[in-house]
Amino acid sequence: MTSEVARHLRGEHQDSGKFHILLKELQLVMLFQTHMPTKTTCLSSQISDDEQNQKKENIRSLTMSGHVGFESLPDQLVNRSIQQGFCFNILCVGETGIGKSTLIDTLFNTNFEDHGSSHFYPHVRLEAQTYELHESNVRLKLTIVNTVGFGDQINKEESYQPIVDYIDAQFEAYLQEELKIKRALSNYHDSRIHVCLYFISPTGHSLKTLDLLAMKSLDSKVNIIPVIAKADAISKAELQKFKIKLMSELVSNGVQIYQFPTDDETIAKINASMNGHLPFAVVGSMDEVKVGNKMVKARQYPWGVVQVENENHCDFVKLREMLICTNMEDLREQTHTRHYELYRRCKLEEMGFTDVGPENKPLSLQETYEAKRHEFYGERQRKEEEMKQMFVQRVKEKEAILKEAERELQAKFEHLKRVHQEERMKLEEKRRLLEEEIIAFSKKKATSEIYQNQPYMASGSNLKKEKDRKNSNFM
Amino acid sequence: MFCFPAMGHRHCCALGPMDPMRRSPSPCPSRPSSPRTPPCEMLGYVGIEAVLDQLKIKAMKMGFEFNIMVVGQSGLGKSTMVNTLFKSKMWKSTVQGLGTPTPQTLKLQSVTHVIEEKGVKLKLTVTDTPGFGDQINNDKCWDPILGYISEQYERYLQEEILITRQRHIPDTRVHCCIYFVPPTGHCLRPLDIEFLQRLCRTVNVVPVIARADSLTIEERETFRRRIQHNLRTHCIEVYPQKCFDEDINDRILNSKIRDRIPFAVVGADREHLVNGRCVLGRKTKWGIIEVENLAHCEFPLLRDLLIRSHLQDLKDITHNVHYENYRVCRLNESHLLPRGPGWVNLAQTPAGPLATPQPSKVHQQAQEDSEDGDEY
8 A cells, every 4th residue: 555655755754653654644545435435446656756666566657659748748847937937045144244245246147236234233133135137038036135243243142043033934934824724825935045155254273153053053944055255365275174174063063064965867976076075165256357368257466366267266166056057946945845844843843733643543733723723712712701800890990989089079069068058157147247237326326316406505515425425436 | 258167068158148238138928026126137147047957857857747537428438538648558448348237336447657758757647437427317426526536635635734744745636637528519418517517616627529530520610619609608617717827828829729629539549551651540431530630630639738738737727726726615614614715716606506525534523523612
């Protein structure tokens, strides 16, 4: 059946996982077979990359008696790719001023936008720029991501974390798109980093600690190609020793850099020899200098001219050959099938999805998702209830406070009213007294007038005296 | 310009295809460059087009897959047609003997072969449907076929949503379904219409007029026009679908093909001598019908469409449209949501229920889980 093939294909699993996967395969296939009313006799087996399957009885090799015409299949594939366009993303990691932008310019033979960077950034930032390049009928969407401020800080502990985060963010974006229900993968602009050019400064001694740490944290996420920048600062003899030292350091620290693939006969030889030249010592320059009777890209020094494309002077041509002409497609494939799958697996496992359930029964993503969804729904309900309760509580409290305030106001009002009432009564009292006094006075006035109309003389002085007396009483 | 030191095959040209004086980029039919991606002029040959060769090498190493299904009543020459298409004995032509009883249910048979031509390996799977439309009551005879197609989609989906996926998911999805219309000369029968309506929504269908040697050239034309008219009336979109034409070139090319669909084909796997040449044909008392002669039948058009020019396109549409539709439907089912905006409508359904894929055990269990104590 297909189990053997499956086991062969998933060579990367440990033994404990194999049984589960085997079981799962069997169960899955049985699932389909028993449920369908029709029996598909002769299931087509799975093909693997090597030709072992052809020896199985299910698939027979057939010879044709004439020309059918499907040798145009690769051309059809290529035409479709041309229509869709290609996408390539390069990440350049290196200290400020080490020559990253210049090298990219030289690699792609264009003057991309370039601002010299300052050395005074407080954090490492990544800047991405996308360009469209055309060559004959190939459209390439090239994205260059530069690290700005790498290695400039006094404390470099946080230097490589932004890079790792950026790479993860691109994987995450792709994963999100892939998990969507309605997705548009064929139109998706793939921003995952396909290759990381790590620039090593030409000290001639060994790797810096920062370099080692950065490469170690990146090697499982991206294809790393280390290059020795500004290689015209090292002499040939030193260069050889430097390269050997670098490679041995990388190997002894377990850093997995990208190995050019050697499984295809057409490019195996050249790739294998290039693997021996890693890391490439490169020089970048867009300035042209006249050498002999040609203008070549070179750097001019008082003691000579370093030609960029001269293989004796530096490895630039090798880098371009390997990066663009021979292995671009392989880099993209590795990113998709190895690094992205690893990220996806880790991410999904982190979220709690597994392929095998607790009793070794096959568990599909859907079931787990449903279960989680159920869980989340319950959680959400609970939270809603909680919030409702809290809301009601708050409303009650507020109401109580308001009522309290109302009561206070009412009391104050009452109090004021009473005070007002008392005042009023007092005033009434005073008024009454005043009125009585006025009456008394008017009475007295009346009586004094009567006295005035009586005999004048005799009582004149008396009257006068009395008058005065009365007047003085009233004063 | 500069010359590379001799490095390999293609770098010997000194003047690259892009010289610095060219201002406008080469016309590319598809998406235009967004304002965020400025087109850049390269000052010389870089070698980006080498990626095409890399692509080819990888594709040839991995091999190609193609799955085809032939549907039609018995005796219409399906097996012979497949043998003729791929010039080999896929299986012996089935001849119902008198002793074998007619099958009560439709049994699909698949056979897989690997064929190679000039270094290109093709893994070909042909699915036959003996017994289709042979019973007296053919109601729902399309269910097993639709079920099989959905089962392949389901299989691919299950592989795709695994946590640990295979490097290359084996593709068993049906890329193309050839539907054989019997050469009545009148118009499409109700069985044909029912079946085509359902099928066109899930898979690429190429209808052909089978055994076309029983019709004269004029009869073929009339029959073809009538069938096209029928297809239009019932809103059946056969391959190449009009809505997937990407640009003007595609449209011109495809409308030429659409004009000739359904092809009137004749199948033969015997060779005869005609004018000193050995050709595939059918020998009759009144002459030899050459299969590969365009004046006799339209088999070359069918072969060119399926194999030489549109094979990759068939696979692409299956993957990008039909499979995605199935996936949207499937994932939406578990959310109990109505068919969302992700559904790509291939054809309006005037009548008839949509054939639902057989719910797998996993899906059923999920539904039960969600129905227990659900609050939505």
